Amino acid sequence: MDDPLEARKPKAPKAGRLLAIDAWIDSSLYEAGFKAREFWETLTIFFRRFRVSGWRRGIIELLSEGFTMGAAASVVMLALALPAFEETAGNWRQQDDFAVTFVDRYGDEIGQRGIIQRDSVPVDEMPDHVIKAVLATEDRRFFEHYGIDFLGLVRAMSENVRANSVVQGGSSITQQLAKNLFLTNERTVERKVKEAFLAVWLEMNLSKKEILQLYLDRAYMGGGTFGIAAAADFYFGKQVKDLNLAEAAMLAGLFKAPAKYAPHINLPAARARANVVLTNLVQGGFMTEGQVLSARLHPADIVDRGDRKSPDYFLDWAFEEVKRVAPQSGTHSIVARTTIDMNIQRAAEESVEFYLRQNGKEYRVTEGAVVVLENNGAVRAMVGGRDYGTSQFNRATKALRQAGSSFKPYVYATAMEHGFTPDSIVSDGPISWGAWSPKNYGRSYSGRTTLAMALIRSINTVPVRLAKDHLTIPPIKAMAEAMGVESPIENFKTMVLGTSGMTVMDQATGYNVFANGGFAGTRHGITQLLSHAGNVLYEFDRDAPKPKRVLSEKALSDMNSILVQIPEIGTARRAALPAIRSAGKTGTTQNYRDAWYVGFTGNYTAAVWLGNDDFSPTREMTGGSLPAMVWHRLMTYAHQNIDIKPIPGIRDPFVDATVAAKAAEAEKKAAQEASATTAERPPVLSSTTTRTLLEINEIFRTAPVLEAPAEPKKLSAL
DSSP states (O other): OOOOOTTTOOOHHHHHHHHHHHHHHHHHHHHHHHHHHHHHHHHHHHTTTTOOHHHHHHHHHHHHHHHHHHHHHHHHHHHHHHHHHHHHHHHHSSSSOOOEEEEESSSOOOEEOHHHOGGSGGGSOOOOOHHHHHHHHHTTTTTSSSOOHHHHHHHHHHHHHHSSSSOSSSOOHHHHHHHHHHHOOOOOOHHHHHHHHHHHHHHHHOOOHHHHHHHHSSBBSSOOBHHHHHHHHHHHOGGGGGGHHHHHHHHTTTTTOOOOOOOOOTTHHHHHHHHHHHHHHHHHSSSSSHHHHHHHHHHOOOOOEEEEEEEEHHHHHHHHHHHHHHHHHSSEEEEEEOOHHHHHHHHHHHHHHHHHHHHHHHTTTOOOEEEETTSSSSSEEEEOOOOOEEEOOTTTTTTOOEEGGGGHHHHHHHHTTTTTOOEEEESSSSOTTTTTTTTTSSSSSOEEEHHHHHHTTSSOOHHHHHHHIIIHHHHHHHHHHHHHOOOOOSSSSGGGTTTTEEOHHHHHHHHHHTTTSEEESSOOOEEEEEETTOOEEEEEEHHHHOOOEOOOOOHHHHHHHHHTTHHHHHGGGGOOOOOOOOOEEEEOOOHHHHHHHHEOOOEEEEEEEEETOOOOOOOSSOOTTHHHHHHHHHHHHHHHTTTTOOOTTTTTOOOHHHHHHHHHHHHHHHHHHHHHHTTTTOOOOOHHHHHHHHHHHHHHHHHHOOOOOOHHHHHHHH
């Protein structure tokens, strides 16, 4: 039985329990701190035994700093390596199982792409002199280094300094393979860092034989060929196994600069390069002079291929299109009928090269890209750069460059769809959108102006005001994407002035909507895919998605009524075609890094970009200068001997007297403005120099007139 007194005993108060817990925590912390101090003192006493002084202390300090810096460097290297290793995502090792023969719009063969495994000759089956020629020229220490040949790099640098030019490259075969598989040819520090990391990664994941095999199979060898097996067949009509030493030396010389040394283009240069390869074989200890003497005396001859030049940038893009639209099952050995017109293609290449050669140094510009579409969406020409042999990077489809003012038509098209008209009045005055205060090109404002005049004069504040006060950013972004822009467009407010990166193909596709009646989704490079047995595997008219209208007829007509005035009285007068009405828009980005002209007629749309691969500024090149001139030269040729069609919404495709008079008046006004600018040019001489020149002028003005001596009578008689 429970004790009743025990049951009535009061419980400990809650405050007492809390005080007990607090005391326990305090005592525990004190004891932990005391033990920690005791441990630290013991540890300090222990390490005092290792304390050094004098010169030993200096060594220890250096090692300590070295470890610290090494740890920091490891973190930096890891940060640089992560972006490089992202490039290895995907099945990069697998060779394409498509083998495609391409023909142009008229059925003439223009090139091949892809490789079937049986076309790849194993390294073990290649002649010994073929392998030696490649190693002696490209990487003598290939089997000794681990991806990066530091000794070879030092040797190449010393040879280049001695020759006062670049005569040897320092990249190993593994580094070159990393570039071919994962990177582009752009000359930047970032690319070289990635290349180094990827080279080490390849060495860790592949054997030396696998690396050499991939290198020989994937390298571009000129003439539209990839891999040494394809090059042997193209240049010599032989298999790799049958190549002699002279032919092997010529092929080994192509890895450095396939366009420069391609024997079907420049046989003397190819033979001279082959002789350098033979010298490398001797200097590298791979062969003796006696073994290479016969190859020196009897250089290789090639199969006559005429002046064939394949549109390699277009073929690279078309090959990707084939893989996208072709049935994934069934035969992958295909004949692709493309849309390219080789006459327009050659005109596009010639136009870019002509003006870059003529004016490139003046404007400090080195590269260009062009895409030409017929207004049914067919890609008729593509220039991805000046020299495919030097750089296979396709600037027409892969280079993201700011569009500048050439983006403004997308903003104005959105405005037209929201009820604005060319005659709508908008203020051209100072504007701020948050911390952003955009200015006009000339740092001046014209007050109230129409939308038409704002686009013709390429005013910056008006599209910003439209986006800020009326449209917002999402509808403009949606309009550009609906018109065919595939590159990601920024959601930032600055995008209305073209700060988003776009490709030349994006621009040609987007502007083609203005040219083909407001419809998008018509761009294509492949019209038909056939098996070698003649079976139709794909047909654009049958299998491609149907085009969709993205601009109403009224918005289209309003936009084209503005755009046709830009080559006539606006910023693109150098693009105006003789007797044919055209439309378009110029674009120039900050610091003159990119210059665009995108224009169209009733027949064709063409986008032209000029700039530099390293994003360095040009010398004040605007879209209305060289890009407009390239466009003019190209389109003048493209419109010869064809039926001229009107631009949608523009009744007459030809320039009438009224338009010609307006253009002449604009030219006269521009000349007067230029003259006035010249007359009002600020002084460039110092005040001291100016004063001295005025004093000299005054001396000459007040000097006595000297009388000429009388002529001799003999001369006067004559």
